[in-house]
Amino acid sequence: MLETTLDAHGFGTEMASLVSPARPIQSIEFLRGRAKELSRIDRALFAPGRHIFVYGDRGIGKSSLAAAAAAQAQSADSSYIDVACSTDSTFRSVIANIGSQAIRLSRIYRSKKTLTAGLELRFLRATASEEITVNDLHDVIRTVGDAVEVLREVATVHSDRPVVVVDEFDRMTDERERALFSDLVKQLGDKKINVIFFFTGVAPTLDQLLGAHPSAIRQFETIELQKLNWTARWDIAVNALAKFGVEIEDNIRVRIAAVSDGYPAYVHLITEKLLWRLWDAPKVITNVDWEHYNGAIQDAILSVNAELKRPYEQAVNQRTEDFEEVLWAAADSEYLDRDLRQLYSSYGYVMRQRPGRVAMDYKQFTATLNKLKTKSCGEIIVASRFDRRGWVAYRESMLRGYARMRAEARNIKLVGEQEAPRQVMHAPGASGRSFGPSIPKGVHTGRIRMPEEGPADE
Ligand SMILES: Nc1ncnc2c1ncn2[C@@H]1O[C@H](COP(=O)(O)OP(=O)(O)O)[C@@H](O)[C@H]1O
Ligand SMILES: [Mg+2]
Known part of the structure; x- marks a missing residue:
């Protein structure tokens, strides 16, 4: 129980406004x-264009x-325009979508008068008067020049400073379609369209997505998250729990x-599941304990999307436990890409938490790891993106997160290398690339450093 006057429905609704595992923050x-x-x-x-x-x-x-950033950048006289791409999106479909949203969100359209008052709108006038649909608009946009014109009109009708979010641009499969945006951006700059x-x-990089158009690339601020x-x-x-008067001790929040x-x-x-556990508890809870936490981890594992967890299930299904232990070890690092030697050291660390189980030697270990790269194991492990011999990674990082939850549920504490040796690839490069946060000082991780167990470098 929680100290609240809400009923289950009210609680669920309130909670959904605080935690949203499946929806972007707005x-x-x-x-x-x-x-x-x-x-x-x-x-x-601040830089135009x-x-x-x-x-x-x-x-x-x-x-x-x-x-969040688009909402801030968008001028207050309207909401930003939001287009989600899918595999069959094209340059024209995205532009048509932007055009019709601009009209719908436009204040001058809502008050109609100004729209008719002599604005030159070759493309959007018919859209505004609802004579044509998004599909029609799509058909009349023939060239990048036309798209530039549509956007000039968007800038006229939508707001002082229109912002457009093109989300999941990588899902647009056709490379030539994507490359047209590069032309577009260049022309918007030349024509000073706001x-x-x-x-x-x-x-991994912008030019992979936009095709190499250097002058367009220069107009982008690229943010690698x-x-x-x-x-x-x-x-x-902590904040979500606090809304319901619940505190959480340091050790548990560090685990989360x-x-x-x-x-x-x-x-x-995990927070969502935790809150439901507290809701279900027989007495009023004001402090999270380990039992709540462990229950929440179990519940979280159950509700991870089947699509996402399939490769993991496939890899550990009907095989010896060796496979799962190697997968846990592969998830035991701050870094996504691992060198085999470090990975074997993580494996030793995992195995010390497995009383009664016998660890494989290095050769058996690498053989198991290699099997995890095959189709029958869902290709859950792949060669490193960095093309370094002997380095591997999880195929999908969220899958790695799933593996961490599975380990946690079996009481295997993974933390990650606190003092991972500095690799060339980890040095921040010109792009300001850094490799993620380090474990904060003073956080007790329970990690026992171990002597290197793998063979020496060849
Ligand atoms: N900075 C953040 N603070 C809190 N929650 C976040 C933050 N960024 C993302 N989330 C949450 O994480 C989940 C995934 O975020 P999302 O933006 O959809 O990721 P992506 O677009 O990279 O796949 C969403 O549920 C969102 O609510
Ligand atoms: Mg997204």
Whole structure:
């Protein structure tokens, strides 16, 4: 029970406004740990003709950051325009969508009078008078030049400073369609058309998405999103719990932060399950205990999307426990990409928490790891993106987060390397690339450092 006068329905609704595992954050008020990124975006947009590209892994918080930042950048006379891409999106479908949303959101359209008062609107007038639909608008946009014209009209009717979010741009499969946006951005700049674009996508670099058009690339501020820092992770949980008069001790919030692997969706999910556990408790709860926490982890595992967890289930299904132990070990690091030697050391660490189980030697271990790369194991482990010999990674980072929850449910404490040796690839590069947050000082992780167990470097 919780100290609240709400009924179950009221509680569920209230909670959903605080934690949202499956929906991007809309309001800056709930966006945690992204102050640096917001300020970078804010500053970048002083330059006319600048656009924003937010990229990073699935679930890291791209849509949330774009939504919150777009709402801030959009002038107060309207709401920003939001287009979600899908596999069959095209350049024209996106532009037509933007055009029709601009009309719908337009204040002058709502008061109709000004729209008829001599504005030159080649494309949008018919849309406004509802003579044509989005599909028709789509058909009359033939060239990038036409799209530029549509956006000029958008700038006229929509607001003082229109902002457009093109979310999940990477889902647009056709490379040529995507490349047209690069032309568009260039022409918007040349013609001084005042529309700001935010693109989000899962891609290592912007030119992979836009095709290399150097002058367009220069007009983007690119923001690579990293895992949420530790404070932000536990803030999500602590704040939501506090709304219902519940406190959470340091050790438990550190576990939530660690298990979530820096993926805000998991923090939301665990917090949501935790709150329901407290709701169901027979007496009034004002402090989270380990039993609540463990229950919440179990519930969270159950409700992770089947699609997402399939490769894990496939890999551990009907095989020896060796496979799962190796998967846990592979998730035991702050870094997504691991070198085999470090991974084997994590494996030793996992196995010491498995009384009665015998650890494999290095050769058996690498053989098992290699099997995890095959189809029959859902290709859950892949070669590192960094092309370094002997380095591996989880195919999908959110899957790695799932593995961490599974380990937690079996009472295997994964934390990650606190003092991972500095690798060349971990050095911040010119792009300001950094490799995520470190475990804060003073956090007791229970990690026992071990001597290196793997073979020496070849
Ligand atoms: N900075 C943040 N603070 C709190 N919650 C966040 C933050 N960023 C994302 N979330 C939450 O994490 C989940 C995934 O975020 P989302 O923006 O949809 O990720 P992406 O677009 O990268 O897949 C959402 O449930 C969202 O509510
Ligand atoms: Mg998204």
